[in-house]
Amino acid sequence: MGGPLQGIRVVDFAHWAVGPFCGLLLGALGATVVKVDPPEGDGLATVPPTQRGAGTPYLAVNLYKDNLRLDLKSPEGLDRALELIREADVFIENMSPGTIERLGLGYERVREVNPRIIYASATPYGRTGPLARNAGIDCLIQAFSGFARINGTPERGGEMLRFEGHLDLNTGLLLACAILEALLQRERDGQGRRVDITMLGASLKLQATRIAEFFATGRQPPLRGSADAVTAPHEAFRCQDGRWVFVGVTSEAQWVRLCRALDRPDLAQDPRFATNPDRVRRREELSRLLAEVFASRPFRWWETRLEEQRVPFAPVLDFPALVEHRELGAYLAEVEHPLRGRFYAAPPPLRYSRTPLDPPWTRADPLEPSLSPAEALQRLRKPPAEGTP
Amino acid sequence: MTVLRGLTVAELAEGTAGPVCGLLLAEAGARVVKVETPAGDRARGWGPPFVGGVSAVFLTLNRGKESLALDPSHPQGREVLERLLAGVDVVVVDGDPDGPWAEWAHREPAGDPVWCALPPFRPEGPWAGRPGAEGPFQALAEVPRSLGRPEEPPLRLGADAAETASGFLAYLGVLGALLHRARTGQGQRVEVPRAGAVLLMRTILWTALSRPDDWFGVHCDHYAYPPEQGIRVGDGRSIYFILRRSTEDLFDRLVLELGIEWVVADPRFADGGRQAVGIGRYAHEVKPVWESAFRDRSTEEVLDLIRRHGGEASPIQDYPELFAHPQVAALGIVEEVETPAGPFRALGRPWTVEGLPHVRLPRAPALGEHTRAVLARLGYTPEEAEALIRAGAVSAGG
Numbered sequence: 018m019g020g021p022l023q024g025i026r027v028v029d030f031a032h033w034a035v036g037p038f039c040g041l042l043l044g045a046l047g048a049t050v051v052k053v054d055p056p057e058g059d060g061l062a063t064v065p066p067t068q069r070g071a072g073t074p075y076l077a078v079n080l081y082k083d084n085l086r087l088d089l090k091s092p093e094g095l096d097r098a099l100e101l102i103r104e105a106d107v108f109i110e111n112m113s114p115g116t117i118e119r120l121g122l123g124y125e126r127v128r129e130v131n132p133r134i135i136y137a138s139a140t141p142y143g144r145t146g147p148l149a150r151n152a153g154i155d156c157l158i159q160a161f162s163g164f165a166r167i168n169g170t171p172e173r174g175g176e177m178l179r180f181e182g183h184l185d186l187n188t189g190l191l192l193a194c195a196i197l198e199a200l201l202q203r204e205r206d207g208q209g210r211r212v213d214i215t216m217l218g219a220s221l222k223l224q225a226t227r228i229a230e231f232f233a234t235g236r237q238p239p240l241r242g243s244a245d246a247v248t249a250p251h252e253a254f255r256c257q258d259g260r261w262v263f264v265g266v267t268s269e270a271q272w273v274r275l276c277r278a279l280d281r282p283d284l285a286q287d288p289r290f291a292t293n294p295d296r297v298r299r300r301e302e303l304s305r306l307l308a309e310v311f312a313s314r315p316f317r318w319w320e321t322r323l324e325e326q327r328v329p330f331a332p333v334l335d336f337p338a339l340v341e342h343r344e345l346g347a348y349l350a351e352v353e354h355p356l357r358g359r360f361y362a363a364p365p366p367l368r369y370s371r372t373p374l375d376p377p378w379t380r381a382d383p384l385e386p387s388l389s390p391a392e393a394l395q396r397l398r399k400p401p402a403e404g405t406p
Numbered sequence: 407m408t409v410l411r412g413l414t415v416a417e418l419a420e421g422t423a424g425p426v427c428g429l430l431l432a433e434a435g436a437r438v439v440k441v442e443t444p445a446g447d448r449a450r451g452w453g454p455p456f457v458g459g460v461s462a463v464f465l466t467l468n469r470g471k472e473s474l475a476l477d478p479s480h481p482q483g484r485e486v487l488e489r490l491l492a493g494v495d496v497v498v499v500d501g502d503p504d505g506p507w508a509e510w511a512h513r514e515p516a517g518d519p520v521w522c523a524l525p526p527f528r529p530e531g532p533w534a535g536r537p538g539a540e541g542p543f544q545a546l547a548e549v550p551r552s553l554g555r556p557e558e559p560p561l562r563l564g565a566d567a568a569e570t571a572s573g574f575l576a577y578l579g580v581l582g583a584l585l586h587r588a589r590t591g592q593g594q595r596v597e598v599p600r601a602g603a604v605l606l607m608r609t610i611l612w613t614a615l616s617r618p619d620d621w622f623g624v625h626c627d628h629y630a631y632p633p634e635q636g637i638r639v640g641d642g643r644s645i646y647f648i649l650r651r652s653t654e655d656l657f658d659r660l661v662l663e664l665g666i667e668w669v670v671a672d673p674r675f676a677d678g679g680r681q682a683v684g685i686g687r688y689a690h691e692v693k694p695v696w697e698s699a700f701r702d703r704s705t706e707e708v709l710d711l712i713r714r715h716g717g718e719a720s721p722i723q724d725y726p727e728l729f730a731h732p733q734v735a736a737l738g739i740v741e742e743v744e745t746p747a748g749p750f751r752a753l754g755r756p757w758t759v760e761g762l763p764h765v766r767l768p769r770a771p772a773l774g775e776h777t778r779a780v781l782a783r784l785g786y787t788p789e790e791a792e793a794l795i796r797a798g799a800v801s802a803g804g
Contacts, residue, residue: 021582034610046582065623066614074625077613146736152650152718156684160636160646160720163728167564168553169633175722176633177646178563179552180624180685181608190574190607195757197581198409198434202762204588210760218739218756224565225753226422226463231725232751233455233462238725243541243550243562247452247463251541253550253560261560263550265539267421268448270504293451327504327535329526331542333550333560336615339605344533345546348602349612360616363609366602367579370514371594372586 020047036111038189044081062383254311408435419500426573432470458747470767475774482799501525543568648684652716774803
């Protein structure tokens with residue numbers, strides 16, 4: 018496996034999306050990842066749609082892995098699990114608080130077996146506090162963490178992002194960062210340690226810039242539709258042909274160039290809109306003014322002008338357009354699964370010059386695990402050579 | 407003792423993505439020198455709101471960093487920059503093609519630093535020269551299609567999801583490179599094209615939409631759903647809930663208590679009500695049933711009722727409610743630091759690493775606040791420093 022984590026072995030005991038996506042990222046970076054599913058399979062495997070009978074969300078968050086099933090409630094299953102753990106550098110779990118301990122794989126037990134292991138846990142709300150025992154899913158965390166109250170318009174009110182597990186994946190990404198910190202520290206002192214993350218904390222960090230607004234003003238940020246909070250003009254405008262264009266001016270130089278693109282040099286001289294704070298304070302006035310200009314020509318015209326003047330802009334794409342797009346299509350990959358056929362996924366957009374990453378691959382399957390327990394142990398004991406997944 | 411103690415970082419980045427990466431490095435204990443032009447990071451002007459004349463967003467993203475202000479178009483300014491870059495462990499460059507640091511985004515580092523570039527798009531692709539911004543990045547990842555209604559003006563996420571995720575990803579990338587470097591002594595270049603960040607976060611959708619056996623489930627259907635605003639309760643607030651752990655028995659008792667026991671005969675409420683709530687297939691359709699059941703109750707009553715019957719529920723909170731909630735206090739994630747403009751609150755890290763204490767970062771720097779100190783560390787004498795300041799190669803403020 019190419020990548021900076023080549024040689025690192027991960028046992029992924031997590032389920033649903035948070036922990037498994039963390040495992041995916043470590044696998045993308047070159048680690049050998051083995052996912053352990055319970056005897057009845059991962060709960061995520063039941064979420065539709067399916068492709069050739071297998072749940073696509075499971076397929077999506079379990080790239081770069083092999084998987085097996087173990088019954089941790091049986092002595093043999095638990096023994097197998099501990100054998101795998103003995104060979105691993107990283108252990109990931111995201112069960113509801115107390116569960117992994119009841120199954121016999123709590124931190125103390127695992128550390129006994131392998132003191133060098135990084136033991137990574139994700140919980141929805143944390144281990145202390147009134148909600149510590151609560152389970153959580155992406156939408157519940159959207160609701161609790163304020164994420165669902167900052168999207169929308171004043172007329173309609175706040176709404177959630179439907180429904181891609183955005184906060185699940187965000188948590189998994191930051192957990193992967195925490196794990197790498199612990200691995201770095203292990204290089205210094207040879208010790209394993211535990212790392213913990215909460216979906217709630219991760220969601221707050223994702224909203225840091227909106228929360229900064231709240232901390233500064235003491236007030237809930239207002240709903241702004243397509244508009245940015247602290248820069249202007251930075252919103253969507255309707256063109257003559259009904260298509261929308263998202264424009265994003267974030268510097269004074271870009272403002273001047275936008276005025277050129279709109280053939281409105283007068284606006285660049287207009288003292289009402291001279292600086293970003295002026296434009297933000299007069300956002301509605303500016304928006305009305307610019308809306309009229311954009312409505313006077315079709316999208317294609319504005320596309321040529323904005324590109325020429327190097328102003329950040331984009332149309333709203335959809336998936337079919339994304340796949341065909343000459344730039345954005347490059348951020349998607351078609352992955353071949355041995356049982357379920359070909360499907361698209363977005364591999365992590367990281368490129369390393371000295372330790373290049375392997376192209377995305379997958380074998381983990383929600384219905385037919387790709388490894389037996391014995392094969393999984395072999396895989397961890399002898400990770401594959403560079404260049405072979 | 408912190409993870410990145412002893413590590414030095416040069417941050418040549420404006421706005422959000424690069425600075426988020428730099429912030430995470432600072433939170434892990436690295437010394438982060440933020441290199442700014444004499445005009446400063448454009449984000450200093452991103453507001454209102456302002457605190458002490460500086461953008462609140464800038465202040466939160468740049469806590470714990472030192473500010474070195476120099477003019478990269480001045481030959482001596484460039485010398486100072488090159489001397490700094492030659493001695494750091496990590497360089498973070500935002501790679502905006504129309505920004506002041508574009509030239510440094512393309513470097514192949516000599517020696518062993520980790521050189522992390524965050525260009526808006528792939529440098530080798532057809533959009534290499536294009537600048538990016540949050541709204542356009544969200545539009546390119548079709549985020550607006552997962553919000554609002556198709557016949558209405560498009561929306562975006564209020565969070566700076568694309569740029570912040572780019573910063574998180576860059577931090578992951580840098581840590582990976584640092585791990586390799588710790589084992590081999592080798593640095594390298596890490597590139598993180600920012601347009602890819604939100605595309606990564608939506609990967610479940612791309613797989614679901616590829617070749618599904620049936621067009622079924624929220625990942626396919628949600629584009630046509632109405633906005634998800636939760637379920638209204640009698641006192642005017644809204645909640646969201648699921649019934650993942652309910653049983654037939656618990657569900658029957660729940661609907662009995664709510665006075666809607668007739669639903670047990672409704673196939674949409676089968677399987678313990680799982681498809682009638684949350685992201686279940688019929689959830690948005692049967693919402694009026696729940697709302698009429700909750701009409702005469704308070705939020706607290708409804709939450710309690712659901713939780714006692716195998717469900718999980720949350721009110722849909724705004725920030726004042728959220729930050730008053732004891733669970734946020736239990737997390738210990740909110741920090742406060744004194745500044746000349748008064749106490750400043752910000753978020754700390756959302757994860758803990760056993761045995762490595764949390765770094766409580768000082769406030770964000772004024773423009774050029776650490777210019778003299780950084781010059782001294784780079785080996786310039788005070789006289790040389792003043793000469794550089796007089797020449798306009800660097801500026802010192804704060």
